[in-house]
Amino acid sequence: MRLARRLAAPAAGWTAHADVVVVGSGIAGLTAALRLRRRVDRVLLVTKGTLSSGSTVWAQGGIAAALDPDDSPAAHRADTLVAGVDLCDARAVDVLVTEGPRRVRELVALGARFDTDDDGRIALTREGGHGADRIAHAGGDATGAEISRALVARLEAVRDDPGIEVIEHALVLDLLTGPPGPDGAPGAVCGVTLHVIGEGTRDGVGAALGRAVVLATGGIGQVYPSSTNPAQATGDGLAAALRAGAEVADVEFVQFHPTVLWLGAGVKGQLALVSEAVRGEGALLLDTDGVRFMPEVHPMAELAPRDVVAHAIVRRMAATGSDHVFLDARHLGADFLRERFPTIHERLASEGIDLTTDLVPVAPAQHYHSGGVLTDLLGRTSVPGLYAAGEVACTGVHGANRLASNSLLEGLVFGHRAAEHVADHVAGLAGGGTGGGADVEPVDRAGDAALVAATVRNRIQRLAQQGPGVIRNGPALATAAQGLAGIPTRAHAVPGVVAAPQTAEWETTNLHQVAVVLTEAAAMRTESRGGHFREDFPAREPSWRRRLVGRLDADGTLVWRDRPVDEPT
Template sequence: MTRLATRLAAPEPGWTVEADAVVVGSGIAGLTAALELRTRVPRVLLVTKDILASGSTVWAQGGIAAALDPSDSPAAHLQDTLVAGAGLCDPRAVEVLVTEGPRRVRELVARGAVFDTAADGSISLTREGGHHADRIAHAGGDATGAEISRALVAQIEAVRDDPGIEVIEHALVLDVLTGPPGPDGRPGRACGVTLHVIGEGQRDGVGAALGRAVVLATGGIGQVYRSSTNPAQATGDGIAAALRAGAVLGDVEFVQFHPTVLWLGSGVKGQLTLVSEAVRGEGALLLDTDGVRFMPDVHPMAELAPRDVVAHAIVRRMTETGSDHVWLDARHLGDEFLRSRFPTINDRLLEHGIDMTTDLVPVAPAQHYHSGGVVTDLVGRTSLPGLYAVGETACTGVHGANRLASNSLLEGLVFASRAAKHIAAQVGSGVLTPLTPVARPGDEALVAAASRARVQRIASDGPGPLRSGDGLRRAVAALAAVPTDAHLRTDEGRRLAAPQVAEWETTNVHQVATVLTAAALEREESRGGHARSDFPATEPSWRVRLELSLGAEGDLVSRRSSPA
């Protein structure tokens, strides 16, 4: 039986701030939620781990998907999304996404986001893997996320002096605070968070932010792995905090490994350079190290097949050729086109001595996106009353087993708006009232920062792009052997670790890796972003969502439910 702590080892809060809603995260989902809530409830607190203009949204190159062209339709977008999700999407959530998406994108333009336009002034649209229509809006060629982040941050900065909103930067959220437990002993309603201001924010040390509702928009889990396209802040903080508070997680085994990430050698770690799928969307080809184009033999859409198909095909081809990378060939697209369409990618490649207009680009799969997360309904509510999740932190059912390219920014936009409106209605009607938090039963944990590389290696070797039962069982045992009470252990009178940022992040990384590995071991099939060499087929009996949560004392419990 796997047991995880229900809270982090941390000092008691030394200060308190109160708000009607506490929003954690400043990507597209968190910023949208905060902006929508500011006009609907008396007071909003926006907490972000770094500065406002940080997080995964900034790094989104490809674009945002929406049926904006008259020749396209929400129904066609829905169908492409369902196909990519490999049978595990919630059609109701996808319908919300594709029908409300175009309106939300136009609202984004009204908020100041500047997308690339065609000669007639309309938003220029292109195509990416898995889409059967040109429906990807982009900005600055390949800097869509940066432009969206700029526009939304500008909106927040414009109201910084508004007494109805407060922003705390450089603040790591530790745990979700909960009220008195119910008759079943489960944690009560979410009523705030504990957070540690990392030294440059407005407050010092650990404090408590109390709120009638909490919105988690903390992004992904990239740093669970040895290499990822995610920024350094992506340590799974929101998912781990929600799990410890009693919320249900779903689809956590489905991890998207982007097929084309710049390969610079086996020793490179941390955030890697993404070579956007849009490059293949414009016609770039994948070649093995013998110069053979292999994707047409794998899938009818060749290089534009869904990402899991392409990533797994690359891994298998690398194994067959004894190589650690393949080549991306865009040379035939021409110098002028490549430099104007992909200026950011071009500049980053040039920094490494690679000219995509004349050189083959070495690429290999790396962790990119987490399709699972905290299970929510169509308005962002989790299983824990008062707690909402949006963006990559959430499991809305939109992505199923594999996210369709450029649906993530749209999901953050659509469901953050829905969550904000629902919270405002609940606050206005008196359903969400202030609560006094109480201590939860169970253990507290702290994993030494020195263990992070060890955990990342276990996750990369176990629940990586291609998995096996033996490898996952080894990973389960190895993760269980990592000390989670480093704050209580001593070595020659010295504590192994003290509660601080690096240790809290590493504890989150360890807990997410543990849950992810457990789910991957339980799912005995291959589907979407989950590929098992010992169970290579997709099994109809496994068309279910694995949901995981902690019991009152921290025992990890799984159940299977219908994805729709």
């Protein structure tokens, strides 16, 4: 099916100008904005909620880096490559593990307070897939919240700086682009259109123009009925980049967290995860008959990579006729559990579950998107002037499956890298014509505009769960594709349909476009690897050691190409 190249929306009623527009206030967006402000005159930071409401704040597990003298970037690299199941870009992984320790120490210098040992050094623990203790935590299980707090505090300190503006409660609608090239290539990105939801400093729909845009919008969690992602994770950045002509890659690889609190069938929205760190400390997985099953599945048992654990749980649920399994941490001791996992303990208690005395019902749910907008090692996408960092981006670091606690590090390292290159471009130092430009004037993209009624969001989520869900197969993917193709995408132009250009409809349109691309990519990859498991093709296929890269052509048709894993971007 064809996808529209723009959203149906009112014309911009106001215009803002900046050197760089940063979209998103998680670790990647905040890092980029703070770094950029040191080097460019004017930065505009746009966030869908408040500054502290990005996905980073929900990260419980920690941030991985080779900080221990007995550890090494090489060892971290090896573990990352194993988890990525031969699809990681080794060069991107090298950047991550070698620059990561320095970036984490810079976080400490900015005021982030990590847990420390008796000697005052950062205390390090282990999580699934890691062969060494290299996970730094804060507040036991509130690492993301502490990192976000430190970065936001630093940004708040420069709120009065006329060189930086923050617009909160703003949904970015589309990327603004200049005229296409003579070969039809997408025009340079020169800003965004955005809708201020109601509590921001500006009203309605406006345009923010800049020499470059950095997307740091997070993930796609709400494309599924059950996810650990916050409600604002509706794939806005990925969909906007697609509509602007940017390439996306590895979109079929979706990580389902193995141990998400199970509260019964039909529960939707953001669900509470029970961090991998609980298993890292020794918690066990039991089926509903009380049998521990992971030792027979993988040598690392409960600490196997997440895709292995999630698939094992789903198979065990099927074998026992249950819709959940149990996590047993009781043997770890009440005092230890309350001190080590205060946030998880409190969250479970709010549901009437005591982590110290009860078995915790868990099941897999969508957690992280390993794919995204394809970038190079400097954060550049395939469209001039557009950069991406964090979960919305596909740097090649994660391959087919993200290693635990590498996500915060990726946002930190590549948010910093993108900012440095953008600053060089704005200063006129980068050369090569790889950025946008102050003189680029946005033009309207041809074709119909899309709007999907908010009333079909549940249908989209159900189709995503049944098609490109935890366990996939050809017939289910074909059914999902057919269902998605049958959803009207011009609801604003259909008489009698109650739908208008507004937040719920824009988000639903983004979810629909992401679901279409995800389903098509999952149908094309006829093997099982990492976060992509096909029960009709259960084995890993050596010929599929390649990446699927997709984009929309001028008329909105999805075009795919194969890309060797180590091909320079």
